Amino acid sequence: xxxxxxxxxxxxxxxxxxxxxxxxxxxxxxxxxxxxxxxxxxxxxxxxxxxxxxxxxxxxxxxxxxxxxxxxxxxxxxxxxxxxxxxxxxxxxxxxxxxxxxxxxxxxxxxxxxxxxxxxxxxxxxxxxxxxxxxxxxxxxxxxxxxxxxxxxxxxxxxxxxxxxxxxxxxxxxxxxxxxxxxxxxxxxxxxxxxxxxxxxxxxxxxxxxxxxxxxxxxxxxxxxxxxxxxxxxxxxxxxxxxxxxxxxxxxxxxxxxxxxxxxxxxxxxxxxxxxxxxxxxxxxxxxxxxxxxxxxxxxxxxxxxxxxxxxxxxxxxxxxxxxxxxxxxxxxxxxxxxxxxxxxxxxxxxxxxxxxxxxxxxxxxxx
Numbered sequence: 001x002x003x004x005x006x007x008x009x010x011x012x013x014x015x016x017x018x019x020x021x022x023x024x025x026x027x028x029x030x031x032x033x034x035x036x037x038x039x040x041x042x043x044x045x046x047x048x049x050x051x052x053x054x055x056x057x058x059x060x061x062x063x064x065x066x067x068x069x070x071x072x073x074x075x076x077x078x079x080x081x082x083x084x085x086x087x088x089x090x091x092x093x094x095x096x097x098x099x100x101x102x103x104x105x106x107x108x109x110x111x112x113x114x115x116x117x118x119x120x121x122x123x124x125x126x127x128x129x130x131x132x133x134x135x136x137x138x139x140x141x142x143x144x145x146x147x148x149x150x151x152x153x154x155x156x157x158x159x160x161x162x163x164x165x166x167x168x169x170x171x172x173x174x175x176x177x178x179x180x181x182x183x184x185x186x187x188x189x190x191x192x193x194x195x196x197x198x199x200x201x202x203x204x205x206x207x208x209x210x211x212x213x214x215x216x217x218x219x220x221x222x223x224x225x226x227x228x229x230x231x232x233x234x235x236x237x238x239x240x241x242x243x244x245x246x247x248x249x250x251x252x253x254x255x256x257x258x259x260x261x262x263x264x265x266x267x268x269x270x271x272x273x274x275x276x277x278x279x280x281x282x283x284x285x286x287x288x289x290x291x292x293x294x295x296x297x298x299x300x301x302x303x304x305x306x307x308x309x310x311x312x313x314x315x316x317x318x319x320x321x322x323x324x325x326x327x328x329x330x331x332x333x334x335x336x337x338x339x340x341x342x343x344x345x346x347x348x349x350x351x352x353x354x355x356x357x358x359x360x361x362x363x364x365x366x367x368x
Contacts, residue, residue: 003166022133026140030209054104094130208244229256
Protein backbone atom coordinates (compact mmCIF):
# COMPACT_ATOMS: atom_id res chain seq x y z
CA UNK A 1 0.00 0.00 0.00
CA UNK A 2 1.40 3.38 -1.01
CA UNK A 3 0.08 6.63 0.42
CA UNK A 4 1.04 10.14 -0.58
CA UNK A 5 1.24 13.51 1.08
CA UNK A 6 -0.57 16.40 -0.57
CA UNK A 7 2.78 17.97 -1.41
CA UNK A 8 3.67 14.87 -3.43
CA UNK A 9 0.19 14.61 -4.93
CA UNK A 10 0.48 18.18 -6.22
CA UNK A 11 3.49 17.13 -8.29
CA UNK A 12 1.64 14.10 -9.72
CA UNK A 13 -1.69 15.63 -10.72
CA UNK A 14 -0.54 17.87 -13.62
CA UNK A 15 1.12 14.98 -15.48
CA UNK A 16 -2.01 12.82 -15.26
CA UNK A 17 -4.57 15.46 -16.22
CA UNK A 18 -2.43 16.86 -19.04
CA UNK A 19 -2.46 13.37 -20.54
CA UNK A 20 -6.26 13.42 -20.35
CA UNK A 21 -6.93 10.82 -17.66
CA UNK A 22 -9.28 11.10 -14.65
CA UNK A 23 -7.95 11.06 -11.08
CA UNK A 24 -9.47 9.49 -7.98
CA UNK A 25 -8.21 10.76 -4.60
CA UNK A 26 -8.94 8.43 -1.67
CA UNK A 27 -8.43 8.97 2.05
CA UNK A 28 -9.93 9.67 5.45
CA UNK A 29 -12.74 12.17 5.96
CA UNK A 30 -11.83 15.80 6.50
CA UNK A 31 -8.20 15.61 5.39
CA UNK A 32 -8.60 17.98 2.43
CA UNK A 33 -9.31 15.80 -0.61
CA UNK A 34 -11.93 18.21 -1.95
CA UNK A 35 -9.71 21.20 -1.20
CA UNK A 36 -7.03 19.65 -3.38
CA UNK A 37 -9.44 19.60 -6.33
CA UNK A 38 -10.56 23.18 -5.63
CA UNK A 39 -6.93 24.33 -5.48
CA UNK A 40 -6.15 22.62 -8.77
CA UNK A 41 -9.12 24.31 -10.46
CA UNK A 42 -7.97 27.69 -9.13
CA UNK A 43 -4.41 27.05 -10.30
CA UNK A 44 -5.70 26.49 -13.84
CA UNK A 45 -8.29 29.29 -13.62
CA UNK A 46 -10.97 26.73 -14.53
CA UNK A 47 -14.63 26.55 -13.59
CA UNK A 48 -15.36 23.74 -11.12
CA UNK A 49 -18.56 21.70 -11.51
CA UNK A 50 -19.21 19.51 -8.47
CA UNK A 51 -21.74 16.74 -7.99
CA UNK A 52 -22.20 14.34 -5.07
CA UNK A 53 -22.39 10.94 -6.67
CA UNK A 54 -23.94 9.59 -3.46
CA UNK A 55 -27.00 11.78 -4.07
CA UNK A 56 -27.40 11.03 -7.77
CA UNK A 57 -29.88 8.76 -9.54
CA UNK A 58 -29.73 7.37 -13.08
CA UNK A 59 -31.81 10.33 -14.18
CA UNK A 60 -29.19 12.73 -12.84
CA UNK A 61 -26.70 11.11 -15.23
CA UNK A 62 -28.88 10.40 -18.28
CA UNK A 63 -31.16 13.40 -18.08
CA UNK A 64 -34.89 13.43 -18.82
CA UNK A 65 -36.74 12.48 -22.04
CA UNK A 66 -38.14 15.29 -24.13
CA UNK A 67 -41.86 15.88 -23.69
CA UNK A 68 -42.61 15.22 -27.37
CA UNK A 69 -41.18 12.10 -29.08
CA UNK A 70 -39.63 12.52 -32.52
CA UNK A 71 -40.38 10.52 -35.65
CA UNK A 72 -37.68 9.23 -37.96
CA UNK A 73 -37.88 9.30 -41.77
CA UNK A 74 -38.88 5.64 -41.62
CA UNK A 75 -41.82 6.48 -39.40
CA UNK A 76 -40.40 5.14 -36.13
CA UNK A 77 -41.00 7.03 -32.90
CA UNK A 78 -37.87 7.74 -30.87
CA UNK A 79 -37.13 9.42 -27.58
CA UNK A 80 -34.53 12.17 -27.30
CA UNK A 81 -32.95 13.03 -23.97
CA UNK A 82 -32.34 16.39 -22.37
CA UNK A 83 -28.96 16.08 -20.69
CA UNK A 84 -28.57 17.47 -17.12
CA UNK A 85 -27.15 20.96 -16.81
CA UNK A 86 -23.86 19.92 -15.17
CA UNK A 87 -23.09 17.47 -17.97
CA UNK A 88 -23.95 20.00 -20.66
CA UNK A 89 -21.56 22.46 -19.00
CA UNK A 90 -18.78 19.85 -19.04
CA UNK A 91 -19.47 19.16 -22.72
CA UNK A 92 -19.74 22.75 -23.94
CA UNK A 93 -16.68 24.19 -22.19
CA UNK A 94 -13.57 23.01 -20.34
CA UNK A 95 -14.32 22.53 -16.65
CA UNK A 96 -13.01 20.56 -13.70
CA UNK A 97 -15.75 17.97 -13.18
CA UNK A 98 -15.60 16.82 -9.56
CA UNK A 99 -17.61 13.71 -8.63
CA UNK A 100 -17.49 13.37 -4.85
CA UNK A 101 -18.35 10.25 -2.82
CA UNK A 102 -18.31 7.92 -5.81
CA UNK A 103 -18.00 4.88 -3.51
CA UNK A 104 -21.31 5.83 -1.85
CA UNK A 105 -23.20 5.99 -5.15
CA UNK A 106 -25.70 3.39 -6.34
CA UNK A 107 -24.48 0.67 -8.67
CA UNK A 108 -26.44 2.19 -11.58
CA UNK A 109 -24.82 5.58 -11.11
CA UNK A 110 -21.38 4.02 -10.84
CA UNK A 111 -21.97 2.18 -14.11
CA UNK A 112 -22.72 5.50 -15.79
CA UNK A 113 -19.59 7.03 -14.29
CA UNK A 114 -17.57 4.13 -15.72
CA UNK A 115 -18.71 5.12 -19.21
CA UNK A 116 -17.97 8.75 -18.48
CA UNK A 117 -14.40 8.00 -17.39
CA UNK A 118 -13.79 5.51 -20.19
CA UNK A 119 -15.33 6.90 -23.38
CA UNK A 120 -16.06 10.39 -21.98
CA UNK A 121 -19.60 10.16 -23.37
CA UNK A 122 -23.15 9.63 -22.13
CA UNK A 123 -26.11 9.26 -24.51
CA UNK A 124 -23.99 10.36 -27.43
CA UNK A 125 -22.83 13.63 -25.86
CA UNK A 126 -19.07 13.92 -25.43
CA UNK A 127 -17.15 15.83 -22.80
CA UNK A 128 -15.22 18.87 -23.94
CA UNK A 129 -11.60 17.86 -24.71
CA UNK A 130 -10.40 20.25 -22.02
CA UNK A 131 -12.69 18.94 -19.27
CA UNK A 132 -10.84 17.21 -16.43
CA UNK A 133 -12.50 14.59 -14.21
CA UNK A 134 -11.73 14.15 -10.50
CA UNK A 135 -13.33 11.89 -7.91
CA UNK A 136 -12.93 11.65 -4.13
CA UNK A 137 -13.76 8.68 -1.92
CA UNK A 138 -13.14 7.39 1.60
CA UNK A 139 -12.47 3.87 0.35
CA UNK A 140 -8.68 3.93 0.55
CA UNK A 141 -6.81 0.72 1.37
CA UNK A 142 -5.52 2.12 4.68
CA UNK A 143 -8.90 3.25 6.04
CA UNK A 144 -11.81 1.74 4.06
CA UNK A 145 -12.89 -0.47 6.96
CA UNK A 146 -13.87 2.63 8.95
CA UNK A 147 -16.52 3.76 6.46
CA UNK A 148 -19.88 2.50 5.21
CA UNK A 149 -18.95 2.62 1.55
CA UNK A 150 -19.30 0.36 -1.47
CA UNK A 151 -16.36 -1.55 -2.90
CA UNK A 152 -15.24 -0.48 -6.34
CA UNK A 153 -14.40 -3.50 -8.46
CA UNK A 154 -11.18 -3.76 -10.53
CA UNK A 155 -12.90 -2.69 -13.73
CA UNK A 156 -14.13 0.51 -12.08
CA UNK A 157 -10.76 1.34 -10.56
CA UNK A 158 -9.04 0.65 -13.87
CA UNK A 159 -10.78 3.71 -15.33
CA UNK A 160 -8.98 6.00 -12.86
CA UNK A 161 -5.50 6.96 -11.77
CA UNK A 162 -6.02 6.19 -8.07
CA UNK A 163 -3.99 7.85 -5.31
CA UNK A 164 -4.42 7.20 -1.60
CA UNK A 165 -3.53 10.21 0.52
CA UNK A 166 -2.20 10.26 4.08
CA UNK A 167 -1.33 13.94 4.49
CA UNK A 168 1.49 15.06 6.74
CA UNK A 169 1.20 17.57 9.54
CA UNK A 170 3.37 19.89 7.44
CA UNK A 171 0.79 19.70 4.63
CA UNK A 172 -1.80 21.21 6.95
CA UNK A 173 0.49 23.74 8.63
CA UNK A 174 1.66 25.02 5.26
CA UNK A 175 -1.91 25.35 3.97
CA UNK A 176 -3.23 26.78 7.24
CA UNK A 177 -0.76 29.66 7.37
CA UNK A 178 -3.05 31.67 5.12
CA UNK A 179 -6.34 29.90 5.83
CA UNK A 180 -6.82 29.92 9.61
CA UNK A 181 -6.20 32.37 12.44
CA UNK A 182 -2.84 32.64 14.16
CA UNK A 183 -4.46 31.26 17.32
CA UNK A 184 -5.57 27.99 15.74
CA UNK A 185 -2.33 27.62 13.77
CA UNK A 186 -0.28 28.10 16.91
CA UNK A 187 -2.46 25.70 18.88
CA UNK A 188 -2.15 22.89 16.34
CA UNK A 189 1.57 23.53 15.98
CA UNK A 190 1.97 23.24 19.76
CA UNK A 191 -0.48 20.33 20.20
CA UNK A 192 0.06 18.26 17.09
CA UNK A 193 -1.71 15.16 18.35
CA UNK A 194 -4.96 17.13 18.37
CA UNK A 195 -5.00 17.84 14.64
CA UNK A 196 -6.82 14.59 13.92
CA UNK A 197 -7.50 11.10 15.21
CA UNK A 198 -4.68 8.59 14.92
CA UNK A 199 -6.05 5.15 14.18
CA UNK A 200 -9.70 4.19 13.89
CA UNK A 201 -12.34 6.64 15.14
CA UNK A 202 -14.76 5.62 17.89
CA UNK A 203 -18.39 5.43 16.71
CA UNK A 204 -20.56 8.41 17.71
CA UNK A 205 -17.64 10.28 19.28
CA UNK A 206 -16.87 13.82 18.09
CA UNK A 207 -13.19 13.93 17.18
CA UNK A 208 -10.98 16.49 15.44
CA UNK A 209 -10.17 16.50 11.74
CA UNK A 210 -8.40 18.99 9.52
CA UNK A 211 -11.78 20.07 8.19
CA UNK A 212 -13.31 20.51 11.67
CA UNK A 213 -10.43 22.75 12.78
CA UNK A 214 -11.05 24.97 9.75
CA UNK A 215 -14.76 25.17 10.54
CA UNK A 216 -14.15 25.92 14.21
CA UNK A 217 -11.69 28.63 13.21
CA UNK A 218 -14.32 30.30 11.02
CA UNK A 219 -16.67 30.40 14.00
CA UNK A 220 -14.02 31.79 16.37
CA UNK A 221 -13.00 34.48 13.89
CA UNK A 222 -16.60 35.44 13.11
CA UNK A 223 -17.39 35.71 16.84
CA UNK A 224 -14.27 37.79 17.50
CA UNK A 225 -12.89 35.20 19.90
CA UNK A 226 -9.70 34.42 17.97
CA UNK A 227 -8.54 38.01 18.42
CA UNK A 228 -9.02 37.92 22.23
CA UNK A 229 -8.51 34.29 23.23
CA UNK A 230 -7.85 34.88 26.94
CA UNK A 231 -11.12 36.73 27.36
CA UNK A 232 -13.14 34.05 25.56
CA UNK A 233 -11.35 30.89 26.68
CA UNK A 234 -14.41 29.33 28.36
CA UNK A 235 -16.81 30.16 25.52
CA UNK A 236 -14.18 28.87 23.11
CA UNK A 237 -14.17 25.56 24.99
CA UNK A 238 -17.94 25.20 24.65
CA UNK A 239 -17.84 25.94 20.92
CA UNK A 240 -14.88 23.66 20.30
CA UNK A 241 -16.60 20.65 21.90
CA UNK A 242 -19.07 20.56 19.03
CA UNK A 243 -16.39 20.65 16.34
CA UNK A 244 -13.28 18.87 17.64
CA UNK A 245 -14.50 16.96 20.70
CA UNK A 246 -13.93 17.24 24.43
CA UNK A 247 -10.22 16.40 24.71
CA UNK A 248 -9.10 18.86 22.04
CA UNK A 249 -11.49 21.52 23.41
CA UNK A 250 -9.94 21.25 26.89
CA UNK A 251 -6.45 21.70 25.49
CA UNK A 252 -7.59 24.64 23.36
CA UNK A 253 -9.14 26.34 26.39
CA UNK A 254 -5.95 25.94 28.43
CA UNK A 255 -3.85 27.18 25.52
CA UNK A 256 -6.10 30.20 24.93
CA UNK A 257 -6.13 31.18 28.62
CA UNK A 258 -2.38 31.88 28.52
CA UNK A 259 -2.02 32.72 24.85
CA UNK A 260 -0.29 36.06 25.39
CA UNK A 261 2.68 34.09 26.71
CA UNK A 262 3.24 32.55 23.29
CA UNK A 263 6.40 33.48 21.41
CA UNK A 264 6.12 34.29 17.71
CA UNK A 265 8.58 34.29 14.83
CA UNK A 266 8.47 38.08 14.94
CA UNK A 267 9.55 37.95 18.60
CA UNK A 268 12.66 36.06 17.54
CA UNK A 269 13.67 38.08 14.49
CA UNK A 270 12.28 41.55 15.06
CA UNK A 271 12.18 42.19 18.82
CA UNK A 272 14.93 42.29 21.47
CA UNK A 273 14.90 40.27 24.67
CA UNK A 274 14.28 36.72 23.42
CA UNK A 275 16.11 35.32 26.49
CA UNK A 276 13.38 36.44 28.86
CA UNK A 277 10.59 35.31 26.56
CA UNK A 278 11.72 31.69 26.44
CA UNK A 279 12.78 31.40 30.08
CA UNK A 280 11.17 28.32 31.54
CA UNK A 281 10.37 26.76 28.17
CA UNK A 282 10.25 22.99 28.09
CA UNK A 283 11.50 20.96 25.14
CA UNK A 284 8.01 20.72 23.63
CA UNK A 285 7.72 24.53 23.72
CA UNK A 286 11.07 24.93 21.98
CA UNK A 287 10.11 22.35 19.35
CA UNK A 288 6.83 24.13 18.70
CA UNK A 289 8.71 27.38 18.13
CA UNK A 290 11.05 25.63 15.71
CA UNK A 291 7.92 24.50 13.86
CA UNK A 292 6.63 28.07 13.72
CA UNK A 293 9.89 29.29 12.24
CA UNK A 294 9.89 26.51 9.65
CA UNK A 295 6.27 27.27 8.78
CA UNK A 296 6.91 30.99 8.40
CA UNK A 297 9.79 30.39 5.97
CA UNK A 298 11.30 33.74 6.93
CA UNK A 299 14.81 32.32 6.46
CA UNK A 300 14.21 32.14 2.75
CA UNK A 301 14.37 35.94 2.75
CA UNK A 302 17.85 37.04 1.69
CA UNK A 303 16.97 40.49 3.00
CA UNK A 304 17.43 39.50 6.67
CA UNK A 305 19.54 42.12 8.42
CA UNK A 306 22.65 41.42 10.49
CA UNK A 307 20.67 42.50 13.57
CA UNK A 308 17.97 39.94 12.82
CA UNK A 309 20.58 37.22 12.42
CA UNK A 310 22.09 38.13 15.81
CA UNK A 311 18.64 37.81 17.41
CA UNK A 312 18.20 34.46 15.70
CA UNK A 313 21.64 33.40 17.01
CA UNK A 314 20.67 34.50 20.54
CA UNK A 315 17.66 32.21 20.39
CA UNK A 316 19.54 29.36 18.71
CA UNK A 317 22.19 29.33 21.42
CA UNK A 318 19.48 28.93 24.06
CA UNK A 319 17.96 25.83 22.47
CA UNK A 320 18.38 22.36 23.94
CA UNK A 321 20.44 20.15 21.64
CA UNK A 322 17.43 18.22 20.34
CA UNK A 323 15.58 21.41 19.41
CA UNK A 324 18.75 22.91 17.90
CA UNK A 325 19.19 19.84 15.70
CA UNK A 326 15.55 20.06 14.62
CA UNK A 327 16.01 23.74 13.77
CA UNK A 328 19.07 23.08 11.66
CA UNK A 329 17.42 20.18 9.85
CA UNK A 330 14.07 21.88 9.14
CA UNK A 331 15.08 25.51 8.70
CA UNK A 332 18.66 25.52 7.44
CA UNK A 333 18.20 23.50 4.27
CA UNK A 334 17.98 24.54 0.60
CA UNK A 335 14.20 24.20 0.55
CA UNK A 336 13.58 26.65 3.39
CA UNK A 337 16.63 28.93 3.63
CA UNK A 338 18.53 30.95 1.06
CA UNK A 339 22.13 29.70 0.83
CA UNK A 340 23.46 33.17 1.56
CA UNK A 341 21.38 33.29 4.77
CA UNK A 342 22.81 29.94 5.92
CA UNK A 343 26.38 31.12 5.32
CA UNK A 344 25.83 34.46 7.07
CA UNK A 345 24.06 32.85 10.01
CA UNK A 346 26.83 30.27 10.43
CA UNK A 347 29.29 33.16 10.80
CA UNK A 348 27.12 35.15 13.21
CA UNK A 349 28.10 35.71 16.84
CA UNK A 350 25.35 35.76 19.46
CA UNK A 351 25.14 38.49 22.09
CA UNK A 352 26.62 36.09 24.65
CA UNK A 353 29.81 35.82 22.57
CA UNK A 354 29.19 32.31 21.25
CA UNK A 355 29.38 31.87 17.50
CA UNK A 356 26.71 29.91 15.69
CA UNK A 357 29.45 27.74 14.16
CA UNK A 358 30.72 26.78 17.62
CA UNK A 359 27.19 26.06 18.88
CA UNK A 360 26.47 23.87 15.83
CA UNK A 361 29.69 21.91 16.41
CA UNK A 362 28.73 21.32 20.06
CA UNK A 363 25.21 20.22 19.19
CA UNK A 364 26.45 17.78 16.57
CA UNK A 365 29.42 16.33 18.48
CA UNK A 366 28.82 17.15 22.15
CA UNK A 367 32.35 18.59 22.32
CA UNK A 368 33.03 22.23 23.22
